[in-house]
Amino acid sequence: MQPGVITLGGFLGTDKRDFTQIIADDEKTLEKCGKTAEEIAERLEYFQQQSFDAFESNTIVDNKYKVETEVVRGYLPCPFNHQGIYRKSYTTVTNLQSGKSFTFSALNIHLIRAHHFFEGKKSHFRLEPDEVIKELF
Ligand SMILES: [Zn+2]
Structure with missing residues (x-):
């Protein structure tokens, strides 16, 4: 087992599926939803950037969304053995x-x-692709 694979376990929650299966299943959902x-990722980054740029802690984006970002000290590495580290935001x-x-998070x-x-x-930051598409586009 590579260290990256062990770290990846923290992102699986209670899911019994292998991460490649999770990715494949979500791809199907994305295809169905046409995104x-x-x-x-672009859309989420847009919201994140809007709140980075704002002066107030609560920002209203596009008259429809409330956006708030909390930045914590430290960085998170990509669990897929990438070089990159990401702000804990x-x-x-x-x-x-x-x-x-x-x-x-940025990660x-x-x-x-x-x-x-x-x-x-059931992992902490699981995003359901179909819900994100329905609510945030
Ligand atoms: Zn990566």
Whole structure:
């Protein structure tokens, strides 16, 4: 076992599926919804950037979303043995019409963009691709 593989376990939650299966299943959902992982990563990054740029802690984006980012000291490495490290920043986006909210880190954006990985069921930062598409686009 490589160290990266062990670290990856922390992103699987209670999911019994292998991470390659999780990725394959989410790809199917994305295909059904007509969006790509890259488009979702772009969208999440857009919200994150809006709150980085804002002066208030609560930012309203596009008159429809409340965005808040909490930055914690330290960095997170990519569990897929990449070189990159990511700021520990946690962005929460709330759709003001539905009240639904999503929290994701800078690392989540990378995992989605580079690895098409939305994490396992019940893992702390699991994002359901179909819910994100429904609520945040
Ligand atoms: Zn990576």
